[in-house]
Amino acid sequence: MNQSAKRYSPLQVALIGGAITSTALFSVFGPAWCRSVRAALQDSPKAIVDQVWQLVNREYVDGKFNQQNWVTIRQQLLTKNYSSREEAYIAIREALKKLGDPYTRFMDPKQYDALTSQTSGEVSGIGIRMEVNEKTKRLTVVEAIENSPALKAGVKAGDQILAIDGKATQSMKVDDASKLIRGKAGSLITLRLGRTGQNEFDLKLTRATIEVPTVRYALRQEGQKRVGYIRLREFSAHAADQMRKAIRDLGSQGAESYVLDLRGNPGGLLQASIEIARMWMDSGSIVRTVDREGVSDETFKANKTSLTKLPLAVLIDNNSASASEILTGALKDNNRAVVIGSQSFGKALVQSVHPLGDGSGVAITIAHYYTPKGTDINHKGIAPDIKLDLSEVQQRQLATNPDMLGTQRDPQYVRALTALSNTFALPKQPNSTSQRPASPGAVNLKL
Template sequence: MNRTLKHVSLSKLALCGGAVVATAAVSLFGPGLGRVKAALQDSPKAVLDEAWQIVNREYVDDTFNRVDWQQVRQRLLDKSYSSREQAYTALRKELEKLDDPYTRFMNPKQYEALTNQTSGELSGIGIRLEVGEKTKALTVVEPIENSPALKAGIQSGDRIVSINGKQTQGMTVENASNLIRGDVGTKVSLEIRRDQGQPFVVSITRARIELATVRYSLKQEGKSKIGYIRLNEFSSHAADQMRRAIKNLQGQKADGFVLDLRGNPGGLLQSSIEISRMWMGDGAIVRTVDRRGKNEEISANQTALTNLPLVVLVDGNSASSSEILTGALKDNGRATVVGSQTFGKALVQSVHNLADGSGLAVTIAHYYTPKGTDISQKGIAPDVKIDLTEIDKQTLSSNPKLLATLQDPQYSRAVSVLEKILLAQPNRPTTGKQASVQKPQ
């Protein structure tokens, strides 16, 4: 029996990210097509044609940047390929003609890395590593919360002498991470040196670990209790983590919030919508337009978790889903935006898994802020503009502990803006209908 693909809204299907984030959107193979899929896996040309068909069907520009897309297919299928890599190279060259860096082919390893990234999970033991500046030793920055490493007693500052018997002297963090990661349920053996004590060996079983994309704390700044939340990426777990952060900070009697989106390259479109709804009681969030000119407007749905004053921090690396959230909060008067002009990515991608395990990211729509602004290549202008100097950037880069302190000029300005709002609205309600935010200049 044949099954037809039902219409799925962009908010359920599509992805938004910086230069690299995306995840699987559509499977091209229905029931009963297993033998066809198996045949495709052995044919580089079939995979090329599969990729061509997806672009032909979904790409946002139906002129394909004035490229004869039918002729592209003919060129791809007329060639002979001695290896998959040669076929992959040919496909990449043809995709470059679209002049769209976000529509791109990924080999199986790249595709797996990207889908793992947006899943917000990894298979490993859950530690953050660095090479000590003075010791040059592979060192644990911190074990991740609820991770196998934390449960095994691994501590910040522990030096890893060897991994499965392989000495780490001169090893990069990337190479060490590759050795430590592995299949869920398998074990890795770490030789640890702690302080000046003798080395000891710890055997840790790998597990699936949810990565923290949200970090938060309650900060006492003058007379104000400020709920500070930093969101690094819109992964599949970001909304749940944001929900916990807002509720916990409200439980600690925060007076207002600073939401830090600096450096956030984007991620899943649905995640940005869910998070927008946590801050907004009503109003439009984003409008998308596909190749056929079909508009879809996505709005808040009366599920806001807080009505407390909000300041959003952005910079030139705040992109895509970060800009959707920022644009929604700004255009609806829900937040004051502080920092630098954002990146300016107003395109939506879906990512497809191909028959041989490779992947294809395809731009499928353009998006606009609630007021109809096209931010493409322009970004969002903050309400209160403050750019970091080169000295500021070097200082914060060399000493990350200064981020989100009063020695961080953008955070410091965000605090002063929030304090002015709090002073102007001393009896602001914490529940009920969403109120507009006064925007000091």
């Protein structure tokens, strides 16, 4: 039985990271000062300020706090009076800046909610992808997602969204339209649609919780060979299940090799990257994390649960980061795949994300990671086996025409086909379809 992706939702991840003990570190000050602090923290924005300080003090990867006196910073934070939460948020952000780590960051409730929605791989809405059409300048449906209220109601690609609950969408940005369309599961929404060959019409839909597709795949017939092309956009909580389905579907269609496209993938959940690596590898180390004491926290390895042993090429670029680099590093260092493209981003830090009492949140860098061969890629990135940088024109073409990705009009994909062709002279290995689930492993966010 496959693991439930919801088991590793961001909220649970953060809670597993450790409960917050508001008095755990009060002993570093005098008793009288401690009593005054406790009184000041009751029902005050200072409660959030101290909650963040406590978490950073306990978990942050740099025990020297970037040469800052972290205890003094706490005293300074708690001697201030905050007239609002917003004022406290500013103080928290200023304190975190002193760590010199852009990945240790505070998020207000809206930012935290956006992050958890993204990494959960779920949204509450009607299940469409949309864009502002370049020619018509109208908000237009690109796709109705599988099993979504929109698809079940008959929404089609190319439909123009003219109004959302009576509000005209003329000149409306996609982000603004998304905010109107999203809402509580079970609530109603009315879209006014325009469709070629029909009069405008209203369509009532009921919002639902929808799994966002983060994996897209297709079987390509390239000459005499069948190539399974898989594009992974981010490592959300549902990414592993979607990747498992993609590998198995393509295998059942007779794929003889695979191209895994991680270009532009900014990362996501550490656990998802480990699970996906195990789908491609039967043995070998995946990643090693090191904590603030310089001690190896844990080494994650393959566990003989690979789904295929067929030839594999991986595409990366300058925006392939974090969890993408963990997966790429594991496949490269274990000689499981040939890596093609541009140098990756270079982020070798692990964050744990915690919810705070008022709905805000904080991400804290808790560990450094190394590839199986012990390489530190932070600020360096992973060098591809075959370096092929795209020109600005080529990058622009692929960005504005995503349907070109993974086709003969995609230079890096074409180069991957050449690299894979060299492997067909070798004895063909069986395509395993093991049903065993991946090990739970770590539960920290890798952002």
